[in-house]
Amino acid sequence: MMKVRELQDDPASGGRKAGLNTRLAHSGFDPAEYHGFVNPPVVHASTVLYPDVATMKAHSQKYRYALWGTPTTDALEAALTELEGAAGTILLPSGLAAVTVPLLAFLSAGDHCLIVDSVYGPTRRFADKVLRRMGVDVTYFDPHEANDIARLMRPETKVVFLEAPGSNTFEMIDVARVAKIARDGGAVSMLDNTWATPLFFRPIEHGVDLSIHALTKYPGGHSDVMLGSVSANSSTYARLRENQMIIGVNAAPDDTYLVLRGLRTMGVRLARHGDTAMRLAQWLESQPSVAEVLHPALPSFKGHELWKSQFDGASGLFSFVLRADEAAGSRFIEALKIFGLGYSWGGFESLILMVDLSDRIYAKKPEAGIVIRLQIGLEDYEDLQNDLRMGFAAAGL
Template sequence: MAKESSNWGLSTRCVHAGTFEDTMAGGVNTPIFASSAFQVPGPTGRVVYPRYQNIPGQVAVAQKIAALENAQAGIVVSSGMAAISSIFLAFCQTGDHVVLQSDLYGGTLGLAQRDLPRRGIDVSWVDSHRIEEFEAALRPKTRLIYVETPSNPLMKILDLEALARMAQARGVLTVVDNTFATPINQNPLDLGIDIVVHSGTKYLNGHSDLCCGALACRSTLMETIAPVISLYGPSLSPYDCFLLERGLKTLALRMARHNQNAMAVASYLAQDSRVARVYYPGLTDHPKHAIAARQMRGFGGMLSFEPKGNAETAHRVMERFTLFKPAVSLGGVESLACFPVETSHASVPPNQREKMGIRDNLIRLSVGIEDTEDLLKDLDRALQATV
């Protein structure tokens, strides 16, 4: 992170951090360097090549994300799963052991269940969000602990400071998927976590028109991660870097509205007699609300709820939505709704989903930036299907 960025507020970092200075035309935006061939020797004295993640557009957006996460270094890749898998490829080898929170994004679960064992990497799952349970799962060859908070899709909260303190004492790396919270609402590195990962497809971009991922950490760890990413080649194109940087400039503004709308939606659903359960860390009756309030600046735009009735009832609710579009993904300016059992966790066996608490009538909402009253009216109209 550039020295001047550390003194800026989050909104200023969103706009200015990392921006490449256009000395030729004086443009205020980072130019698109649409080239796969760069002269040698070049102005920097380094070999510049897209797969090495060092063309100006890639560097600019990585520096912006690093600044927002209070990290020494950042890097961007072609998807969130490319970022996640790069961590395991960089730090784990045959015979190593990793500890994972059991209620993770379905893609991460698939990676850990199918690919890591094939590579000879042992995986332990922790169902609880108690730090003692994570500590009990550690072994002499444990390399890292991987978690999400808030988790997908039940918005469970983990005490990151306590986790980092325990792991550091045991010499184990900690990795947090910060996609749901975003660096506007939560900075895990400030709490002692080693590596932060994002599906930049979601809030960082914010406009549902780009697939990308990002990592942020201290420089010594990036020295291990970057060569692996260069070797496997999940590079982000110059055009996608431009889109990502453009989206990041409004991240703080967008998140303020996402936070506001999601809190209003969660509060509305929590008081509605047609709703059985609501999962949102901003609600005071959330079991880990106090921890969320301590480690987050806002509670995010994601929540889940279960309308009263069965899966068929929930599908009727979904069919009555107008503003909440039934769609995969999240974090865009528009409001979306989905069934986790049919989307993010479709590959998870039903008995495992049930054990995780992901029921067939669970609806996950990505609350957008529309007018709050319009969203509440849409919910009221949809929930009439439960009567």
Template sequence: MSDEQKWLSDSGVNTRLCHIGHDPSSYHGFVNPPVVRASTVLFPQASGMETVTQKYTYGTRGTPTTDALCEAIDSLEGSAGTILLPSGLAAITVPFLAFLSPGDHALIVDSVYGPCRQFCDTMLKRLGVEVEYYDPLLGAGIEALMRPNTRLVHTESPGSNTFEMQDIRAISDVAHRHGAVVSMDNTWATPLYFRPLDFGVDISMHAATKYPAGHSDILMGTVSANAEHWPRLKEANGLMGLCGAPEDSYLVLRGLRTMGVRLAHHDRSARAVAEWLEQRADVSAVLHPALPSFPGHDIWKRDFKGASGIFSFVLAVDDPAKFKAKSHAFLDALRLFGLGWSWGGYECLAVPVNLNDRKIRKAPAGGPVIRLQIGLEDVADIMADLERGFAAAALVS
């Protein structure tokens, strides 16, 4: 480790975010790395094309721009290597294809990201992989589900939409005793608030679309691996010819510079809104791991350094026949909140949650579930907008 790297490793998180991933002295002193657009890379001699010794060989195998982002992510994750992919979903599917083969058994958490479930139930099954969903609250109890052919255990904590907390260390220890790879979708926390590899995870996945990019204008996924599993991940990615675009990589790297201060603001505002919602009679439950009332709060408090800006709440509705009408009335009345998929940008978003695909962790009782992304707007304005929603829902008879 160089003196520069040692200095950065001992610095605070925001200092590191400002300086990781690029050395200005390596490119004429410019603060940000250049955007290198490339397909063809020239070799000085024909012999060099047969025995490759130069760093760059073709655009899909990396450029100075994409390398700068990968180095920054590795610094945050503590990983041996990182690949860039065109979307967060690709960041899940590529490792699955890299580490699973026909006849293998894969354990997938039941509170998984919806498109991941769709991939498992279609592509993986067509490829001869047996998929089994497990309760996110199993922890070390996952031992009972392990088989001789279990090759991968996929985790996501908190879970999508309902935010169940998993005991990642306990699950990883069991999986490794049985020779299985452990992967984790860590998009909610980012490596600032949770570092999966420190808890036994082998493959850490992120939708960089969300908080790393931070402005609702980039699609990208990152996958980081420990030293044992990095060669196979890198090989699979190269064989599939998937890569992140240099312009997008540049913008995600730029987003990283402010991710710490943005996340802190998202966290403060989301907790304030969640605490306010918890006191309302027209809310039957708030699903936010940082709330002491949340069932998984103790795990969150033990393992995580913070919370992000996305959580759900259950709108109090007695009659199931009115769930959809009340939910839609609430959402349609919002003005500050946009109605749109994704999250992690600077703006507030709200969506109705459909949990019909769940096998084990069914929808909470008490009303329809609504997911909120709390943006960077002022909390008073956010609450005023939600008041409009509650007023509109109350008018539905």
């Protein structure tokens, strides 16, 4: 089988780059390299033997020790590197580890780190509890003021950490502009790209140095695995990989295989997630008990134009403001039969939770009510709509 990256060199293709679903189906592993099997081997390993002392001293064989990689981790790393347009990718045991390892790799005592205020809550907790203890000064900035972060840059600013859209409230930023400000100021830029996946947004193409993913979400897709990744450009990859090995974390083979398997169908699943989510978001806009729908693909959303100019699509996660107090919100949630009450997202099942904005500096609880976050799974639209109707009725809305 011809490798996908070679398709554009085939005269029959006319030089056209393979489409995203084709790349998802075939990236990362060539069956010809392993007896024709279409899936890579799941290598359970720690020790790797060397043929002689000279080879061990020179580190001249491909695999040295399982921490440094196996054919299984190589396959997923190669697929993600191609999809991201990166110089290389590392795998980590969770999405949070994919956040913390690059921060540890590029920050030291006395450094300054700028973080968007709409960041994933555990990222903030790591910054406040660990980075500050390490002697790193952390400043959060308003995502709506991201274009002006040059005034917050200092000589000691070494990392600008972004998330687009923002967690739970989905604020948008001009990623290329902010990445350029970071680069001009001598800082490395990182972006948590879990919401969009590389199918809908590729941060490195917009000047970001490192693209972070919770592979637990859409790439895994089945709510049965924890994994994370960081894809890096050529100026940051070597340092990122070196620090990963110094810390001593990599991905387990079975988890890696499950994510690689999920990656093959991510395109068709995301299309379903996104289509149903958009229909529900439009319907929710028409409901009298909904004050606002926070979905970047809606024309009514404040950051819609920024989203449209940068992203190729929308996934299945969004929020809305319910005109209710917490007691009515609890009745709404607890009346649902299909939406489960739980963290995470990106799996086959729909989920719901009440958003806590108490840790945010620039986004406070809306006066109109409470923020409800929906993860739209693969169920039928009509069933999800009816489930939400039941919630409204139970809450007296």
